[in-house]
Amino acid sequence: MAITRTEKTVSKPISTPAVRPIKWKDVLGKAIVYVLLTTGAIIFIAPWAWMVSASFQPIGQIFNWPPNWIPEIFTLSNYTRFLAAEGFFRWILNSGFLAVVVLCVQMFFNSMAAYTFAKRKFPGRDGLFLMMLGTLMIPGQLFLIPNYMILLRSPLFGGNNILGQGGHGMLDSYWGIIIPYAFSVWSVFFMRQYMKGIPDDLLDAARMDGASEFLIYWKVVMPLCGPVLAAQAIFTFTFVWNDFFWPLIVISDPDLRTLQLGLALFVIKNRTVWDIVFAGSVISTLPVLLVFIFFQKYFIRGIALTGMK
Amino acid sequence: MAVTDIRQSNPTSSRLRETLRQMRKNWSAYVFIAPGLIHFAIFTVFAVSFAFYISFHEWNIIQPDKPFVGLDNYLRLFDDPRFLRAVTNTFTFMAGIPLGLASGLSVALLLNTKVRGQAIYRTLFYIPVVTPLVVSSIIWKWVYQGDYGLLNYYLLKLGIIDQKIVWLADPDLALPALIIMMIWGGTGSTMVIYLAGLQSIPEEMYDAAKVDGANALQRLLYITIPLLKPTTFFLLVTSVIGTFQIFTEVYIMTNGGPLNRTTTIGYYLYTKAFRELDMGYATAMAFALFAMIFVFTLLQWKYARGDVEY
Numbered sequence: 001m002a003i004t005r006t007e008k009t010v011s012k013p014i015s016t017p018a019v020r021p022i023k024w025k026d027v028l029g030k031a032i033v034y035v036l037l038t039t040g041a042i043i044f045i046a047p048w049a050w051m052v053s054a055s056f057q058p059i060g061q062i063f064n065w066p067p068n069w070i071p072e073i074f075t076l077s078n079y080t081r082f083l084a085a086e087g088f089f090r091w092i093l094n095s096g097f098l099a100v101v102v103l104c105v106q107m108f109f110n111s112m113a114a115y116t117f118a119k120r121k122f123p124g125r126d127g128l129f130l131m132m133l134g135t136l137m138i139p140g141q142l143f144l145i146p147n148y149m150i151l152l153r154s155p156l157f158g159g160n161n162i163l164g165q166g167g168h169g170m171l172d173s174y175w176g177i178i179i180p181y182a183f184s185v186w187s188v189f190f191m192r193q194y195m196k197g198i199p200d201d202l203l204d205a206a207r208m209d210g211a212s213e214f215l216i217y218w219k220v221v222m223p224l225c226g227p228v229l230a231a232q233a234i235f236t237f238t239f240v241w242n243d244f245f246w247p248l249i250v251i252s253d254p255d256l257r258t259l260q261l262g263l264a265l266f267v268i269k270n271r272t273v274w275d276i277v278f279a280g281s282v283i284s285t286l287p288v289l290l291v292f293i294f295f296q297k298y299f300i301r302g303i304a305l306t307g308m309k
Numbered sequence: 310m311a312v313t314d315i316r317q318s319n320p321t322s323s324r325l326r327e328t329l330r331q332m333r334k335n336w337s338a339y340v341f342i343a344p345g346l347i348h349f350a351i352f353t354v355f356a357v358s359f360a361f362y363i364s365f366h367e368w369n370i371i372q373p374d375k376p377f378v379g380l381d382n383y384l385r386l387f388d389d390p391r392f393l394r395a396v397t398n399t400f401t402f403m404a405g406i407p408l409g410l411a412s413g414l415s416v417a418l419l420l421n422t423k424v425r426g427q428a429i430y431r432t433l434f435y436i437p438v439v440t441p442l443v444v445s446s447i448i449w450k451w452v453y454q455g456d457y458g459l460l461n462y463y464l465l466k467l468g469i470i471d472q473k474i475v476w477l478a479d480p481d482l483a484l485p486a487l488i489i490m491m492i493w494g495g496t497g498s499t500m501v502i503y504l505a506g507l508q509s510i511p512e513e514m515y516d517a518a519k520v521d522g523a524n525a526l527q528r529l530l531y532i533t534i535p536l537l538k539p540t541t542f543f544l545l546v547t548s549v550i551g552t553f554q555i556f557t558e559v560y561i562m563t564n565g566g567p568l569n570r571t572t573t574i575g576y577y578l579y580t581k582a583f584r585e586l587d588m589g590y591a592t593a594m595a596f597a598l599f600a601m602i603f604v605f606t607l608l609q610w611k612y613a614r615g616d617v618e619y
Contacts, residue, residue, distance in 0.1 A: 030422075037419050041433040044493065047448045048436055050459060054451075063457050066466075113345035122335035123328045128346070135353050139554055139602055141578050142595040145363060145588050146356035149370075183348040213337040242441040244557050249583065260443045264561055267447055274451065281444040292439045296432065300501055 055278040078279035091262035099240040102181045114191035115217045132185045151176045176250035194228035231302025238288045259284045364592040382593035395577040405488035406548045413499025421507045435497035446561035449490040480570045506540035
């Protein structure tokens with residue numbers, strides 16, 4: 001580091017002449033960069049833009065060849081028909097409810113665990129933490145069948161007796177999605193990394209004033225964790241809203257489907273109603289897209305945070 | 310009395326007493342982690358142990374009896390052509406990883422040249438990442454559609470193909486088609502991670518290289534790419550793990566077909582467990598998957614990890 005610093009002071013006067021003439025090479029370079037980026041962005045957004053455009057076109061127009069990028073006949077009927085179609089309105093509510101509940105439950109339990117691992121000293125702390133981290137490499141498929149069985153055999157849920165027999169347990173209920181997602185080692189890990197950066201003096205001062213451990217966590221540490229909490233909240237919301245696999249396993253009652261599950265099964269069952277499907281696709285993308293656009297700063301920072309590790 | 314005497318003279322038990330004292334003093338820490346710990350104990354520790362137990366039994370979930378079959382489930386994997394096909398396919402999917410990394414790095418490099426409207430470009434490239442996988446699969450099903458699909462239209466117009474191709478129904482083209490879709494969906498997040506990596510490279514490095522007369526290409530090859538090695542390593546490991554588990558795209562777009570050519574391990578495992586109710590076999594497959602991920606990660610750790618000092 002020391003070496004590069006000295007190099008900087010030496011090199012600056014040499015590399016920057018007093019008056020810099022316009023170099024045509026630089027201008028050309030910039031132009032090429034913009035052309036490449038714009039072409040790339042158009043190619044990347046095209047399939048997506050087409051979905052949005054098609055969702056406003058009557059079915060006959062969607063099948064036009066060449067494709068209509070701008071609707072010739074603009075209609076909202078795909079949306080009204082989608083919302084009126086079997087179950088979709090309910091499925092939107094289901095997804096929203098689950099995403100918000102899982103988000104709140106996870107933030108609470110994860111941040112408490114993260115705080116404890118980051119700031120408390122107690123026997124067994126490092127061992128427990130390492131054990132949790134060690135399981136992160138296990139693929140989700142390994143948990144698929146045992147967790148299905150745990151949900152099926154949960155005592156006193158879904159008509160089960162105290163021994164977990166007789167009913168369907170937490171399967172086919174909101175519990176079956178909320179409980180397995182109530183805690184995430186990944187997010188504990190990232191919150192802990194962030195909380196470690198909070199100076200101990202602040203906590204000690206509160207302790208001197210007689211604050212309880214819960215009060216320190218809630219009133220001192222949490223208010224300082226805004227960025228990491230925001231990033232985690234966005235991740236969790238997006239993850240639960242977009243999740244398809246676990247609802248597919250857990251839910252069989254049509255009324256309890258999430259939007260993604262409902263949409264996927266609808267597409268597989270009705271292969272030709274592309275108009276309704278595209279409207280549904282736009283609606284099911286909208287919440288996460290809005291969250292992304294409004295909280296982009298946290299989103300990107302969260303990614304960089306996870307990515308830099 | 311005799312018992313307490315021994316305790317006092319024995320260093321192990323006095324350490325134990327100290328530990329217990331510490332535990333009593335910090336009781337609230339255990340209360341704080343209790344919910345997480347209970348969840349972890351049930352849904353991770355017990356789950357893995359239970360999975361291990363199931364993998365040695367034959368079990369269809371409906372009947373209560375599960376006969377012990379020893380290593381049979383694991384041995385069956387080696388003579389199951391569909392499983393071997395799924396492994397081959399999964400490894401073929403990995404061909405997309407370097408392409409995806411290259412695509413994300415290219416966009417990141419272009420964006421890092423202090424272009425105007427960086428945020429807008431970033432958003433456009435990132436939108437496919439936040440789009441739910443179910444929706445991406447629907448969109449691309451249309452793109453690849455034979456009669457009306459967007460891809461056929463533009464390829465015909467550009468004269469690259471001379472007749473319509475039903476991409477997802479062609480045994481040789483379905484898997485590459487899915488790879489292209491995955492690159493589309495993944496470039497945004499790769500780009501953001503590379504951008505973070507690029508911004509952590511000190512400007513002085515480039516200044517020094519310029520003084521030494523290095524051109525842009527040399528700076529890219531000898532400074533940027535080597536210094537991004539930890540980022541590339543991270544992306545490589547996570548992409549490999551992700552590829553092993555591909556499911557949703559296959560479920561919605563191809564159902565594993567044509568001729569099992571897009572069946573991945575993740576998809577086959579699901580079919581075995583929840584369509585054929587062969588739980589013991591599916592669990593053995595999950596352990597095989599875990600073993601593959603473990604070996605791959607270890608190999609990458611050993612050969613591809615970038616230790617960079619500057």
